[in-house]
Structures are given as C-alpha cells and as structure tokens.
Amino acid sequence: MIPVRCFSCGNVISSVWDEYKKRIQTEDPGKVLDDLGVERYCCRRMLLTHVELVDLLAPYQ
C-alpha cells in the first residue's frame, strides 16, 4: 500500500495515488505530479518509486 504521508515532510500524498496510478498509463508521470500539485521532490519520489506488493502477498493470506 502507498504510504499515507511523505516520509520526509509529512504531507499527505496517498490521496492522489488512485488518480496518479490511472493517469500514468497514458501520461508522463512528472507532468501528472505537477498537475496533482505534488511539488516537493520528497513527496514526488514517494509516488514515483512506489511498488505495490498487495497482489504479490494476497495469495499467502
């Protein structure tokens, strides 16, 4: 799951995750982040570098 807040500054970044994930299928991630108002690079890396593991772990639940 995407962390709720940015590790560095503490701002909430997960609220744009669903939209971000959908839009990067067709758009440039950097532009999507600009558009969603994720300004600082600490917050941007949270979304850019996130790897979703839920699908991988779910069968072992």
Added chain:
Amino acid sequence: MDIDIIELSERKARFVLSGVSASFANALRRSTLAEVPVLAIDDVNIYDNTSVLFDEQLALRLGLIPLKANAKNYNYPEECSCGGLGCASCQVSLTLSAEGPKIVHAGDMVSTDPDVRPADSSIPIVELKEKHKVVVEAVARLGTGRKHSKWQAGVAGGYKNMPILIIGDCDTCGKCVEVCPRKILKLEGNRVKVTEIIECSLCKLCEKTCDMNAIKVSDDPESFVMTFETSGNITASELAIEAAGSIKKRAGQLVEILETLG
C-alpha cells in the same frame, strides 16, 4: 512587526514577516510543528483483520490520516474533567467495516461526530481481495506534534531571509540572466531587472558569473519569507493564529513564573 501576505489558500500560506528576529521566526515555525492541537486516531480496536496488512500497520495508517475537526470542541484527555478515562468531550470514535474485493478509503470511515471526518476521503487504507475483511473501531484524541508526528498540524514549514539584489554598473552581457536557476532576472533595455525577488534562492550564482562585479546578493536579517502548509486538518490561517497564540501563552506563563521569583 509587519506581515505581508503573498499567498493564502486553505492548505498553504506564504507571507513576508518583517521587523522580527530570526529566533522569533523560528519559534513560529517550531510552534506550527509541535504546539498546535489537532485530532488524530490514537487507539484502535481490531475486531477482524484478514487483509494483507498486519494489525499494527493498519493502525499506523489509520493514525496518519488527518482528521478535519474543530479542535476547540475537544479537550486534551489528560486535562479533561473525566480524568483521562474518555468521554464525549475528549474523544471521538470512528468505525470502519468493509469486505473485499475493494479498496478501502478514508472516506469509508463512519464518525460518531459529524463534524469530525477525514480531511481527504481518497486516502487508500487497505486493498481487500476476495474474502478479506476488516472491522475496526478507532478512537481519535486531541494531541500535539510534540507527542507524535501524527498530531503535527503544520507540514513543511520554513522560512528564508528576504533576498536583496543590488545591480550596479552593468554591460548587459546577459550571463546572469542565463545562469539564474529561478529565472527571475531579465534584460530590459540597457539594464538587468529583477522580476520576482521573493523567488530568489540566494544561490549567488549571478554574483559569481558577473565579470563586472555588478551584482550584489545579500539578505535582510530582520525580514523573512515564511511558508506553512497543512494536511487539511486545520486551515493555514488557523494554523498561523494558533501557533502565534501558543507562543504568547507560553511567554505569559514564563512571565508569571519570573514574577513569583522576583
């Protein structure tokens, strides 16, 4: 003391604070981080959790969700008339029950006080697959960032000294315009003009590049460009007011103590 507001929205404030010392500006910044009370989930009763997240992780995620509320309606548990046992004026409970397959969002939580709700309903809490289930009751209490960062009202608060740029004799070579990372210098006729001085990062690259030594970059030691942001649990203007109020209150307490000594 003088305040000049540059930008003020619900979650962000940017203003120039002048006529104060650096220690006062820093006190205000620290106060937004550690002294402004907000509500956050503090206790979680887990009745069922068969999701991919451990109970602890689920509780952590719930705690980090900013709750929008009027903090004035609530007491700190340790100062409440109930003596910290928990009553309607010091805590509020939020329940969440969901069954997969679905992504559970902060907006799915049901609060007992209609004035208390997650600031962003689109925060994903957990993704539930087929047959996964979560049933939890969360208790939110008032606190400050001093105790735990989930109660931190202000995020990414900071300030810099007000930049001062003095441009003297110049041969309009345009090198400084090229090199400025903030793109705030412009050639206009036979001189260089500064468009938005507030954006200057004080990097002094322009000063170093200029062969004529025409640019001098300095800063005003008594004037600050301050920026505050919140995560939605409180508005930016409330945050600034509460932070300043907390400094005033503590300064008053200090005076009282000093008077008893004198």
